[in-house]
Amino acid sequence: MPSVVLPEPVPLPKWKRPSKTNETLDWAEIEVIDLSRFDEPDQKQRLAEQLRDAVHKTGFFSVTGTGFTQAEVERQYDIGQAYFNLPLDMKGDPKYRCDFAQGNYFGYRAANEKKTMGTDVLDNVESVNIPKFIPQNEHEPFHPFLQRYRAEIEAFSRRSVDLASKIFTLFSILLELPEDYFSKQHAYEDQSEDHLRYMIYRPRSEAEDAKVQNTWSRAHTDFGSLTLLWSQNVAGLQLKTPSGEWKYVPPVDNGIICNVGDTLDFWSAGYLKSTTHRVVRPPKDQAHIHRLGLFYFVRPRNDVDIKPVPSPLLRRLGLISGDSENARPVRGLEYVRERVKSYHDHGDYADMKGKRFRVGNLEIEDEAA
Numbered sequence: 001m002p003s004v005v006l007p008e009p010v011p012l013p014k015w016k017r018p019s020k021t022n023e024t025l026d027w028a029e030i031e032v033i034d035l036s037r038f039d040e041p042d043q044k045q046r047l048a049e050q051l052r053d054a055v056h057k058t059g060f061f062s063v064t065g066t067g068f069t070q071a072e073v074e075r076q077y078d079i080g081q082a083y084f085n086l087p088l089d090m091k092g093d094p095k096y097r098c099d100f101a102q103g104n105y106f107g108y109r110a111a112n113e114k115k116t117m118g119t120d121v122l123d124n125v126e127s128v129n130i131p132k133f134i135p136q137n138e139h140e141p142f143h144p145f146l147q148r149y150r151a152e153i154e155a156f157s158r159r160s161v162d163l164a165s166k167i168f169t170l171f172s173i174l175l176e177l178p179e180d181y182f183s184k185q186h187a188y189e190d191q192s193e194d195h196l197r198y199m200i201y202r203p204r205s206e207a208e209d210a211k212v213q214n215t216w217s218r219a220h221t222d223f224g225s226l227t228l229l230w231s232q233n234v235a236g237l238q239l240k241t242p243s244g245e246w247k248y249v250p251p252v253d254n255g256i257i258c259n260v261g262d263t264l265d266f267w268s269a270g271y272l273k274s275t276t277h278r279v280v281r282p283p284k285d286q287a288h289i290h291r292l293g294l295f296y297f298v299r300p301r302n303d304v305d306i307k308p309v310p311s312p313l314l315r316r317l318g319l320i321s322g323d324s325e326n327a328r329p330v331r332g333l334e335y336v337r338e339r340v341k342s343y344h345d346h347g348d349y350a351d352m353k354g355k356r357f358r359v360g361n362l363e364i365e366d367e368a369a
C-alpha cells in the first residue's frame with residue numbers, strides 16, 4: 001500500500017523576539033543551572049545541591065544547556081502567534097474549547113470573557129493547551145490549524161518531558177530517593193493532565209489596568225508538578241519572596257524558567273516550595289506588546305497518589321511521619337481537575353485572598369496575594 005504524502009505545512013510569519021526593557025526593575029536573583037553537564041560523572045549531585053539552594057530561596061530557577069536550539073523554540077512561537085492571529089470564530093469553535101465545568105484544561109481559552117478582581121475590566125489572557133500525543137488523548141480538543149504542525153509540536157512536547165525528567169532526577173536525589181522516583185510518576189506515555197501551552201496577553205489601556213492594580217494574572221501557585229517557561233523578554237512575571245516582596249523574574253538568554261508546582265510541594269511535605277507568582281502590566285517601553293509565551297506544564301500521572309513520599313531526608317527533618325502513609329489517597333487526575341474547576345469555572349476572577357482549596361488531606365491557599 002503506498003504511503004500517504006501529507007501537504008507541507010503552510011509557511012508562517014516569523015515571530016520577532018521583543019527587545020528587553022530599558023527600565024530599572026527589582027529583579028529576583030534566581031539560580032541558573034547548566035544541564036549540559038548532567039551526564040558527566042558526579043555532576044548530578046552537584047546540580048542537585050545547586051537546585052536545593054534555588055527551591056529554598058525562591059522556588060524559581062532557570063535551566064540552560066537544555067538541547068533546544070533557539071530556532072526550534074522560535075518555530076514554536078511562530079506557530080503560537082499564527083494560531084492566535086486566527087479569527088475568533090475559527091479558533092474559538094466550541095469543539096476546541098476548554099471544558100472548565102469538568103475541570104478539563106485541554107483546548108482553547110478566549111480572552112475578554114471573564115471579569116477581573118470584581119471590576120468591569122475583562123481578563124486579557126488567551127491560551128491553548130495541547131495534551132500529550134498519546135492514544136488516550138485522541139478525543140481531546142486539538143484544533144485543525146495546529147494539526148497541520150502536529151509532527152513538530154509533538155516532537156517539542158516529548159522533548160519537554162525528557163528535559164523535565166532530568167530535573168525530576170535532581171529532585172529525587174535531593175530527597176534521597178531512587179533517581180527515577182519522580183520521573184516514573186511523569187512518564188510521557190502514561191495518561192496525565194500534562195500540556196504544552198501557547199499563551200498571549202493582549203495589551204490593555206493604562207486606565208483599565210489601574211482599576212485592577214496593574215494585574216494581568218492574579219497571584220497563584222501552579223497546579224501540577226513542574227512548570228517550564230521558555231524565557232522571553234517582556235517583563236511582567238513576578239514571584240513572591242519568602243519575606244513577602246514581589247520581584248521580577250529575569251529573562252535568561254537561551255534558558256527556560258522553571259518553578260515547582262503544588263504536587264511536588266505536597267509530595268515533599270513543603271520541602272520543595274510551590275511559589276506564589278503573578279503577571280503584572282509590563283514597563284512602559286513594553287506595555288504595547290502582545291506578550292506571547294511558550295510553556296510546558298508537567299502534571300502527575302492520573303492514577304498516582306500525591307501524599308508525601310517516603311523520603312529519608314523528610315523523616316529526619318520531621319516533615320513526615322507514619323501517619324502520612326494512612327492518609328486518604330488523592331490521585332493526580334482528581335487533584336488537578338478539582339483545582340481547574342475551582343480556579344476557572346466562574347465568570348469573574350474576583351479577589352480570592354484567604355480562600356482555601358482542599359482535596360482529601362491536601363490543602364492550599366488558593367490565592368496568597
